[in-house]
Amino acid sequence: MPFKNLRQQQQQQTGRKHFAVLLDPDNLDEATCLQLLALSELHPIDFFFVGGSLITTNNQGGLIRLLKSNSDIPVILFPSNSLHIDKQADGILLLSLISGRNPEFLIGQHILSAPILKASQLHVYPTGYMLIDTGRQTTASYMSGTTPIPYDKPEIAACTAMAGEMLGLRYIYMDGGSGAQNPISAAMISAVRKAVDIPVIVGGGINTKQKAKAALDAGADVIVVGNHIEKNPGFLAEVSQIVSSYNVALDIHR
Numbered sequence: 001m002p003f004k005n006l007r008q009q010q011q012q013q014t015g016r017k018h019f020a021v022l023l024d025p026d027n028l029d030e031a032t033c034l035q036l037l038a039l040s041e042l043h044p045i046d047f048f049f050v051g052g053s054l055i056t057t058n059n060q061g062g063l064i065r066l067l068k069s070n071s072d073i074p075v076i077l078f079p080s081n082s083l084h085i086d087k088q089a090d091g092i093l094l095l096s097l098i099s100g101r102n103p104e105f106l107i108g109q110h111i112l113s114a115p116i117l118k119a120s121q122l123h124v125y126p127t128g129y130m131l132i133d134t135g136r137q138t139t140a141s142y143m144s145g146t147t148p149i150p151y152d153k154p155e156i157a158a159c160t161a162m163a164g165e166m167l168g169l170r171y172i173y174m175d176g177g178s179g180a181q182n183p184i185s186a187a188m189i190s191a192v193r194k195a196v197d198i199p200v201i202v203g204g205g206i207n208t209k210q211k212a213k214a215a216l217d218a219g220a221d222v223i224v225v226g227n228h229i230e231k232n233p234g235f236l237a238e239v240s241q242i243v244s245s246y247n248v249a250l251d252i253h254r
Contacts, residue, residue, distance in 0.1 A: 040240075172199070
C-alpha cells in the first residue's frame with residue numbers, strides 16, 4: 001500500500017486502489033474540515049494530502065493539528081516549497097517537478113529542505129511530479145515557470161515517468177492542477193502505468209464519479225480529489241464507494 005513503507009513491488013502485486021483528499025489550507029475553514037472528517041468515518045479514505053501551489057495564510061499548522069486530533073488517517077504534506085514543511089504531519093511528498101526544466105523545483109528546494117527533513121520524524125516519499133495540460137494554465141505551472149506536458153502526448157508522459165523511475169523516484173504523481181478543465185486522459189494514465197513499476201498517483205479535474213472510475217480503470221493506483229470536495233463535501237462519499245468497490249472486487253477474485 002502506498003505511503004506505508006511497503007515495497008513498491010508488493011503494492012503493484014496487490015492491485016489495490018487508494019483515495020486521497022487534497023486539502024488547501026487557504027480554502028478550508030474549520031467547519032468544512034470537521035464535516036469532511038465526519039464523512040471520512042462513514043466513507044473511508046486513505047490519506048489527507050495538505051498543501052497547495054501557493055499558500056497565502058498561516059492556516060496549514062492549525063489544519064494539520066485539527067486533522068491529527070480528530071482522525072487516524074495519515075496526513076501527507078503536498079508542499080510547493082521548503083517553507084511548507086510541518087513536522088506535525090506523518091509524511092511528505094518530496095516532489096521533483098520532472099515535467100519541467102526549472103532547476104529550483106527539480107533539486108533547488110530539495111537542498112533547502114534536506115537538513116530539516118533529516119532532523120524530522122517525517123516519512124519522505126520521493127515523488128516524480130508531472131504537470132499535465134488540462135485546458136487552462138494552473139497555479140502550479142505559473143508559479144513553477146514550467147510548461148505542462150501536452151494533453152494529447154501520452155508518449156512524452158510515459159518517457160518522463162520512466163526517467164523518473166530510473167533516477168530512483170518511488171512514486172509518480174500526474175497532476176492536472178486545481179480547477180482543471182479536463183481530467184488527465186485515460187490514454188495518458190494507461191501509458192504511464194504500463195511504463196513504470198512504481199505507484200501512479202493521479203489528480204486534477206476529477207469531479208464526477210465517471211471521471212474517478214475512468215482514472216482507476218486506466219491504471220491509477222491513487223486518485224486525488226481536492227477542489228471539488230471543498231465545494232461539494234458529499235463527493236467524498238461517492239469516490240470512496242467507487243474505490244471500495246474496486247478493492248472488494250479484487251478480493252472476491254483472489
